[in-house]
Amino acid sequence: MKELDWSSLGFGYMKTDYNVRCYFKDGKWGELETTTSETINLHMAATCLHYGQEAFEGLKAFRGKDGKIRIFRMEENALRLQHSCRGILMEELPVEKFKEAVMKVVKLNEYFVPPYGSGSSLYIRPLLIGTGAQIGVRPANEYLFLVLVTPVGPYFKEGFKTTPVVILRKYDRAAPLGTGTIKVGGNYAASLVPGAKAHEMGYSAVLYLDAREKRYVDECGPANFFGIKNNTYITPESTSILPSITNKSLIQLAESMGMTVERRQIPVEELSSFEEAGMCGTAAVISPISRIDDMDENKSYIYSEDGKPGKICEKLYNKLQGIQYGDEPDSFGWVTILE
Ligand code: PLP
Ligand code: COI
Numbered sequence: 001m002k003e004l005d006w007s008s009l010g011f012g013y014m015k016t017d018y019n020v021r022c023y024f025k026d027g028k029w030g031e032l033e034t035t036t037s038e039t040i041n042l043h044m045a046a047t048c049l050h051y052g053q054e055a056f057e058g059l060k061a062f063r064g065k066d067g068k069i070r071i072f073r074m075e076e077n078a079l080r081l082q083h084s085c086r087g088i089l090m091e092e093l094p095v096e097k098f099k100e101a102v103m104k105v106v107k108l109n110e111y112f113v114p115p116y117g118s119g120s121s122l123y124i125r126p127l128l129i130g131t132g133a134q135i136g137v138r139p140a141n142e143y144l145f146l147v148l149v150t151p152v153g154p155y156f157k158e159g160f161k162t163t164p165v166v167i168l169r170k171y172d173r174a175a176p177l178g179t180g181t182i183k184v185g186g187n188y189a190a191s192l193v194p195g196a197k198a199h200e201m202g203y204s205a206v207l208y209l210d211a212r213e214k215r216y217v218d219e220c221g222p223a224n225f226f227g228i229k230n231n232t233y234i235t236p237e238s239t240s241i242l243p244s245i246t247n248k249s250l251i252q253l254a255e256s257m258g259m260t261v262e263r264r265q266i267p268v269e270e271l272s273s274f275e276e277a278g279m280c281g282t283a284a285v286i287s288p289i290s291r292i293d294d295m296d297e298n299k300s301y302i303y304s305e306d307g308k309p310g311k312i313c314e315k316l317y318n319k320l321q322g323i324q325y326g327d328e329p330d331s332f333g334w335v336t337i338l339e
Contacts, residue, residue: 006118009153011283016149018108020101023131024091024143032101034108040144045133047140052186053130055084058282059245061106061122061149061338063113064326069338071124072282072324074102076245080183081128087182089139090128097145098126099336105147106338112151116325119159123152123283155222155283156204160317162290162304163204165220165279167268168194169296172211173218173240180218180240187242195221205279207292209268210238217266219244223281225266226250227274228312232260234274246280246320252332253319259312268294271301276310285321288313 021033047053057077062070078098085092102124106113114120126147132140156163171194174180174187194206198221205221217236219225224244226235233254235247251261271277277289288309292301303310309317322328323335 004114004151006114006120006151007153009114009118009120009151010157011123011152011155012150014112014150016109016112016151018105019146019148020105020108021147022093022097022101022145024145029091029093029097029145032097032104034104040146042131043133045135047130047132047134047138051130051134051137052184053088053090053140055081055088055090055128055182055184057081057124057126057183059102059124059126060152060282060324061113061124062324062326063116063121065116066326067116068326069106069110069113069122070324070326070335071102071106071338073245073249073334074099074336076248077102077126080243080245081126084182084184085128087179088184090130091143093128093145101145101147102126103336103338105149109149112149114151120151120153121324122149124149152283154285155281156287158204158307160286160288160309161307162288162309164202164291164293165205165207165289166198166201166203167207167209167292167294167296168197169209169214171206171208173206173208173221174211176210176212176240178240180238181243183242191221203293204287210265211240215267217268217271220279220284223279223284223287226278226280227266227271228276228278228310229274230260231258232262233312234262234264234266236266237263238265244281246282246285249320249332249334250280250286250316253316256331257315257319274301274303276313277301277303278309278313286313286317
């Protein structure tokens with residue numbers, strides 16, 4: 001096979017060798033199955049197709065200087081998938097089954113874990129879908145859990161450079177008491193139109209406001225939002241954002257670096273007082289923000305003029321990636337080394 005150009009990968013799908021599957025049928029989860037097939041044979045009345053009964057996850061595996069493969073916080077993703085299942089009445093997958101499937105699929109596709117120093121990683125995408133047929137709006141009685149992997153580079157093509165984001169008040173991603181806290185496809189479908197508009201105008205993402213009042217910052221398209229001022233890490237508290245595992249980790253890192261952490265509502269006007277701002281997520285890692293344009297209000301909040309990330313964003317980024325690639329000690333117990 002032709003050697004891949006690991007350091008110039010974007011964030012996209014590439015065929016790898018195997019994916020791992022597990023079926024829920026007759027009231028129980030079966031054994032893990034391995035396949036090379038990239039397709040699924042699905043009933044045309046499956047609930048995932050008609051009623052959006054599907055949830056997914058995203059996590060990464062990193063190759064260290066020592067050649068070892070490290071998977072980041074996989075238990076957190078297993079628990080969040082269970083939370084998503086409860087949100088749309090899908091059968092919950094046991095945490096151990098999730099971990100077993102993730103480790104198995106990474107091991108089977110070991111070749112695709114990018115080398116240390118390339119800046120790339122292996123993206124792991126678990127998916128759980130309702131496969132049972134229903135025509136009435138009801139949960140399925142059969143499910144498929146699947147994990148695929150694909151090697152990736154940075155989500156935003158600029159990598160660790162600042163990019164601009166935009167507030168578009170005519171669009172919401174999730175309702176205040178809707179499905180925003182779970183990782184279901186419908187939220188991403190709702191973000192396609194505003195996301196495309198933002199990209200057309202040269203922005204890397206939409207910064208959503210709370211849907212009820214449009215007074216508070218919610219999150220960015222595929223990532224949580226944080227702002228920095230007075231040695232304080234500030235991130236939104238909201239009933240319509242995804243509880244990001246990266247954000248949870250950055251909160252711990254910020255505290256360990258002696259910063260104050262505040263998780264609370266962030267009024268839009270407060271954006272003017274931040275010294276730095278960024279997006280964070282598995283795919284986004286930390287993507288620092290250069291500028292936020294509030295289109296309808298004709299206002300801009302500027303954090304960087306030269307594309308350079310702020311000092312604290314950089315420190316947090318280096319610490320997080322250091323742990324993920326194994327350059328820094330795993331003092332919080334976040335990493336699983338693949339045997
Ligand atoms: N918010 C949204 C809407 C996301 O899709 C993601 C990505 O998973 C995140 C936030 C970041 O979450 P995490 O850090 O767990 O990847
Ligand atoms: C992730 O960061 O894992 C995501 O799921 C974001 C995006 C690719 C949907």
